[in-house]
Amino acid sequence: MNTISATWTSSPSTPVGYGYAPITYYLYRYKAHSASWPADWTSATTLSASSSLSVNISSLDPDTQYDFEVIAANQFGTGPTSPNTTYSITTSNVPDAPTQPTVVLDSTGLAINITFSPAPSSHNNTITGYTVKFEQSSGSYASVPGICTSDMTGSLSCNGVSISTLLTQTQKAIGNEIKVKVSATNSDGTSGDSPVSSSPTVVYASIPVSSVTGLTATVVDSTSVQLNWTAMTSPANGYSSITLYTVEYKLSSDTTW
Numbered sequence: 001m002n003t004i005s006a007t008w009t010s011s012p013s014t015p016v017g018y019g020y021a022p023i024t025y026y027l028y029r030y031k032a033h034s035a036s037w038p039a040d041w042t043s044a045t046t047l048s049a050s051s052s053l054s055v056n057i058s059s060l061d062p063d064t065q066y067d068f069e070v071i072a073a074n075q076f077g078t079g080p081t082s083p084n085t086t087y088s089i090t091t092s093n094v095p096d097a098p099t100q101p102t103v104v105l106d107s108t109g110l111a112i113n114i115t116f117s118p119a120p121s122s123h124n125n126t127i128t129g130y131t132v133k134f135e136q137s138s139g140s141y142a143s144v145p146g147i148c149t150s151d152m153t154g155s156l157s158c159n160g161v162s163i164s165t166l167l168t169q170t171q172k173a174i175g176n177e178i179k180v181k182v183s184a185t186n187s188d189g190t191s192g193d194s195p196v197s198s199s200p201t202v203v204y205a206s207i208p209v210s211s212v213t214g215l216t217a218t219v220v221d222s223t224s225v226q227l228n229w230t231a232m233t234s235p236a237n238g239y240s241s242i243t244l245y246t247v248e249y250k251l252s253s254d255t256t257w
Contacts, residue, residue, distance in 0.1 A: 004091065007054040008070050008082060021074040023049040030057060033065035044071070062093030063123055092125035094189040098182045101132075103197045106160060112178060112202055113159040114148065119184040119191060127184050132158050133193065135179035137171035141193060144169045167204045178202045212245070 006028065027044040035041075047055060049072075060066060070082040101116035114132060132148035133141035143149075144166065148158035166178065181193040214230030232242050248257040 003056055003058040004060065004066070005054060005056050006068050006070070010049075010053060021076060023072050023074050025049050025073050026053075027071040027073060027078065028055055028057075028068065030066050030068045032061070033067050041069075060091045062091050065090050090124050092186075092188055093123035095119040095123055095125070095127050095184040095186050095191045096121045097191045098130065098184055098194040100195040101180050101182050101197045103178055103180050103202050105202055110164070111160045111162050112166075113157065114161065114180055114182075114197070115157045116182045116194065118156060122184075122186060123188070125186040125188050127153055127186050129153060129185045130156070131183045131185065131190070133181045133183065134166060134170050135172070135196075137173075141179075141181045163202075163204060172204050174204050176204050178204060 008026075010023065026047045026049060028047065029041045029044045031041045045055075057068075072079045096119045098119050099117045101114055103112050103114055105111070106113050116130070119127060130152045131143050132152075133143050134147075135141055147161055147165065147169070150158075152158060163178070166172075167174070172178075178197075180197040181195070183193050184191045212229050212232065214228070216228050218226045218228070220226050227247060229245075250257045
């Protein structure tokens with residue numbers, strides 16, 4: 001929030017009768033708390049005493065302390081500055097973007113867990129929420145309806161996100177990497193996006209896309225052989241668990257398996 005509202009009570013010289021004239025206007029001015037006095041004060045701005053005892057001051061720099069003064073005036077001139085001379089207020093701003101999130105498979109291999117660190121700075125305004133955005137088929141990033149919509153300010157995570165649901169929602173192709181960005185929000189607005197999620201790479205998948213390796217054949221007798229191969233690690237990299245292997249064979253002279 002780069003606007004503050006300054007208020008004050010009427011000057012004790014307002015009543016007529018004890019040698020005082022009515023207050024006709026107020027002057028206010030402000031400066032950055034770190035600036036020198038009096039050269040860096042803004043030019044005094046006049047407010048009619050009959051219209052208001054407050055003023056909104058905008059276009060302040062975020063994360064900056066400011067000092068404010070109010071002076072009452074009547075037909076004879078200006079009085080002393082407001083009691084306590086100055087008031088320091090620190091403005092706020094939108095939060096920093098969160099740091100790089102991490103995407104990993106959960107124990108089932110059918111869903112992902114997303115974790116991230118808090119925004120480096122909330123800029124003097126409490127963070128009220130985080131938004132997880134997924135890469136779409138267009139290459140842009142957007143939140144997905146119904147996914148990662150809970151309050152993540154405490155957990156800094158979104159777990160158990162179904163890969164198959166994401167595949168449908170993002171329109172990404174099987175084999176594409178699942179990429180995520182995160183933004184933070186407070187009452188001043190929403191940060192920019194975090195860097196794209198880090199490795200290990202997790203991809204959209206529904207069927208194994210790599211071939212079986214380590215295949216060997218050992219002759220058992222004149223009519224049979226024993227086949228051995230390396231088991232595929234599962235679940236891994238976004239693929240569901242391997243449930244079966246299919247063995248095909250043919251004569252070397254044939255073209256059909």
